[in-house]
Amino acid sequence: MKFSQRAQAISPFYAMAFGEKAAKLEAQGKHVVKLNLGEPDFGAPPDVLKAMQKLADNADLPYTSALGLPELRQAIANFYQTTHQVYINPQRIVITAGASAALLLLSAALVDEGDQVIMADPCYPCNQEFIKSFAGKVQLVPTGAGSHFQLNKALLAQHWQSDTRGLMLATPSNPTGTAVAEVDLLAMCEFARSKGAWRIVDEIYLNLHHGDADRQPKSVLCFDEQAIVVNSFSKYFGMTGWRLGWCVVPQEMVEVMERLAQNYFICPSTVAQKAALQCFTTRSISVCESRRQTLIARKNLILAGLKKCGLPVPVEPDGAFYVYIDVSATGLTAMNFCERVLQEVFVALTPSNDFSEQGDKQFVRLSFASAESELEEGLKRLGTFMQSLI
Secondary structure, three states: OOOOHHHHHOOOOHHHHHHHHHHHHHHOOOOOEEOOOOOOOOOOOHHHHHHHHHHOOOOOOOOOOOOOOHHHHHHHHHHHHHHHOOOOOHHHEEEEOOHHHHHHHHHHHHOOOOOEEEEEEOOOHHHHHHHHHOOOEEEEEEOOHHHOOOOOHHHHHHHOOOOEEEEEEEOOOOOOOOOOOHHHHHHHHHHHHHOOOEEEEEOOOHHHEOOOHHHOOOOHHHOOOOOEEEEEOOOOOOOHHHOOEEEEOOHHHHHHHHHHHHHHOOOOOHHHHHHHHHHHOHHHHHHHHHHHHHHHHHHHHHHHHHHHHOOOOOOOOOEOOEEEEEOHHHOOOHHHHHHHHHHHHOEEOEEHHHOOOOOOOOEEEEEOOOOHHHHHHHHHHHHHHHHHOO
């Protein structure tokens, strides 16, 4: 059987690959501490679970509009109003089968052959594959601890080319958990807009910021209403397996997205959409905010533990549930480090090969989305491993 060049060229996702290796070890009776995947252990809020239980007995679950349930689009618009103090016409909100589906649809809508899209290195790897699937070119701009592993206007201007058509940002970022400062985000959006380029901003982790509740970071839509935003129910609401997300697009783009969604996906899951309406109750938001505080406590636990182990984190994360560890002092590459800690002390991590071309031999991503007991055990085992290298 002959496979497409696209299928042959696509890179493996090492976070999932290490998950499969961990599963094999568990099948042998080993207790593996899984710190490789960005999957909150909380699950969906109780109100959402109750709604799903009621829906399980409902035989009437037809297709929805390709753009999603109108009431869910309105609920998301209300969420932006109360959380970010920005009004969004609900007609501009497109419900998708996870943020990945949103990014696929956006790539289909915006990218032509040869179009160049700028992203930071490191970044979420699947974003590159979406662009490449539509024959676009990805320009990865090297970043480091000095810029919090994020792009800024100076880097953007330095690397901008004549065929650059778009800019993709994530704030906070996967894998580093670092956010773009508001002044830098505004400057980059203005620069890209002046070049006639589109801006996609991944805000999946925006509501999992590590600041006070009254210091909620602003959505890019607060100052660039033509920016395109991608978000998800997976992280803040803890609904990874529900495969539900959304994007906010300019009004002129809605009809294009609808046609693409009709052909690619028909519609998002009806039952997931109906249950997700309960994400926006006062009780559900309170639950999610409590969980956000738990994640901050977990971050502090992890940072202190890694320091004790002798594993430096060059930049403390601003949000999400990741730390980006520099393992260069061990003398091991990121891949070797992850292979050895999995096989020797049964801790699953993710090498930066997933996220970076420049730092693929130096950094390792750790997710602290797991229970505190697992984090403590993982730190203990990492300490044992580091001692074995002395």
